[in-house]
Amino acid sequence: MTDESLAFPSEPSPLAAAFRRWAAFVVDLVYPPHCAGCGTASQRHRALCPSCWSSVRFIEKPYCAVLGIPFRRDEGEGMLSPAAIARPPVFDRLRAVALHEGVARHLVHRLKYRDRTDLAPMMAEWMIRASDGYVAACDAVVPVPLHARRMLSRRFNQSAELARPLARKAGKPLLAHALVRVKPTRRQVGLSARRRAANVRGAFRVRKGQLVAIRGKHILLVDDVYTTGATVSAAARALKRAGAAEVTVLTFAMALGGPI
Numbered sequence: 001m002t003d004e005s006l007a008f009p010s011e012p013s014p015l016a017a018a019f020r021r022w023a024a025f026v027v028d029l030v031y032p033p034h035c036a037g038c039g040t041a042s043q044r045h046r047a048l049c050p051s052c053w054s055s056v057r058f059i060e061k062p063y064c065a066v067l068g069i070p071f072r073r074d075e076g077e078g079m080l081s082p083a084a085i086a087r088p089p090v091f092d093r094l095r096a097v098a099l100h101e102g103v104a105r106h107l108v109h110r111l112k113y114r115d116r117t118d119l120a121p122m123m124a125e126w127m128i129r130a131s132d133g134y135v136a137a138c139d140a141v142v143p144v145p146l147h148a149r150r151m152l153s154r155r156f157n158q159s160a161e162l163a164r165p166l167a168r169k170a171g172k173p174l175l176a177h178a179l180v181r182v183k184p185t186r187r188q189v190g191l192s193a194r195r196r197a198a199n200v201r202g203a204f205r206v207r208k209g210q211l212v213a214i215r216g217k218h219i220l221l222v223d224d225v226y227t228t229g230a231t232v233s234a235a236a237r238a239l240k241r242a243g244a245a246e247v248t249v250l251t252f253a254m255a256l257g258g259p260i
Helices: 014-030 050-055 082-086 102-113 117-130 148-154 158-170 193-200 208-214 230-241
Strands: 093-099 140-143 179-181 204-206 218-226 246-254
Touching (some): 050 102, 093 102, 102 117, 102 158, 102 246, 117 158, 140 158, 193 230, 204 208, 204 230, 218 230, 230 246
Parallel strands (some): 093 246, 218 246
Antiparallel strands (some): 179 204
């Protein structure tokens, strides 16, 4: 086993489980749990209070079978959105937990810019539930990587922070370094859809030593937010060129005005 491919055991030992329960009890005494959204007192760590939970606009069926965009009405299984018909994506399908607004946007922002990596396990659990069974169906989990320069300034990759507990909980191999960002890119925030696509074109490649792990496999590509799809499309294209049989994109949030 290398540091680039990690497979996680599905169940901890009884001793480890007992230690975790004891440690959690001590932490609760020293640091009482608070809502991850608004900060009010709650019953457990890394959870939302009823008010914050009810405000999250979760993406649930009916939605586009390819892009996961929610529909206002149920038109039947397998229906596609106009966007998926007009421009079929390079990846096979996309699923997301919630619309990128309110509490969901706040959680992403705290993870990404406030170093709240402790929120990642909770967010990963939600992502597994929102995956429509594709986490269970995948062969391996791959996070969208940062360029080395960005990694130095940020110190961690938020996509990898989400992918790590997700892979552990699902018992799937984590190919943490299979995909690399070979081109330094501008921040996507504020760019038009066309400029976003140009910004990340050719930005990713699969390491030669990881081609066997990718070829013929169903890869789950993990990112924090889906906006125009430029970043995950460029990453999925690199995975497909390396021989991936399927690429399912799973994000925590989706930037969208509302159901169509």
